[in-house]
Amino acid sequence: MKTHHQPKHLKTQLFSCGFFRHCTQTVLSPTGATLHSPPLPLSHTPPPPQPPRDQCESSTSSASSSSSTTSQSFTQWRFSLPSHSPTPNNNTLTFTPTPTPTIQTQPDPIPNLEELFHVSELQLSSGSEPDKTAALHLLERSLVPNPPQHQPPCPPNLMRHVITNLRSPTGAKLSTKILFALCLSESNRRVAVESGAAGAVVESVTEFDGAPAGRALAALELMCTVAEGAEEVRAHALTVPVMVTMMGKTGARGKEYAIGVLAVIYGGMAAGRQTAPPEEVARAVELALQEECSERGRRKGAQLLKTLQQLSETEP
Structure with a gap:
């Protein structure tokens, strides 16, 4: 069958291609002498130019070249220098200083x-x-x-x-x-x-x-x-609930100022005009005074609690 001879034909074609012929020629020659394998195209590099005597001598071996490249890359990464290739006529490692970023000064x-x-x-x-x-x-x-x-x-x-x-x-x-x-x-x-x-x-x-x-x-x-x-x-409908909220989330000074605003509100407010029941505000003030609060804030809070109690007693 044709399918039975197809692998052999395919094998013949593979071994007759240029790639396998190149590989076999690198091992044995027609005369029986061993030939040296030609270097791969990627490993062929032109000999580096000779630097002046006062500069460091560069190694001609591929291992030294690789080590030099690795050292240069590490140094550039560490100092955040822009990557650059050495000039063809100079193998000395040089660094280009990074431009100083412009800092906008305050007026x-x-x-x-x-x-x-x-x-x-x-x-x-x-x-x-x-x-x-x-x-x-x-x-x-x-x-x-x-x-x-x-x-x-x-x-x-x-x-x-x-x-x-x-x-x-x-x-x-x-x-x-x-x-x-x-x-x-x-x-x-x-x-x-x-x-x-x-x-x-x-x-x-x-x-x-x-x-x-x-x-x-x-x-x-x-x-x-x-x-x-x-x-x-x-007159603002949100003032009291906002001040109560801020008493619970701010530090000592914030509590003092929020209590001061509430004292202004309830100190000049007649009974029946409150946007929040005095009892609820009093409980929030008591909780705030139990936490961190300034001395002036505690004095304002104590006066506010008295005002709130009087308003509660006068409510119908």
């Missing part, structure tokens, strides 16, 4: 607050994200280290930009610093309240943790020292 603070407010307002109004970020950094570096107690009034438009960035993932942390620093001035507390800062803090503070949460609550308590700010905080 220099502007001591003149009127000029600071003007420059920052222009940058925040430009619409460019880099300009907005630069303006927030400028305000932070100029106001936060040593906030002046007597500041010129902050332009309302600039205050609104700061408040808007309370809800920005990239600008929230800086905005809490700036808002707190601005509210240290009584004139700016009124500007903040009129610009909607009190409501913005109440609606966004639960998204903050740690120091940003404490600064936002501190700014809110300062705004409550203005009659309009206290009234706005009392």
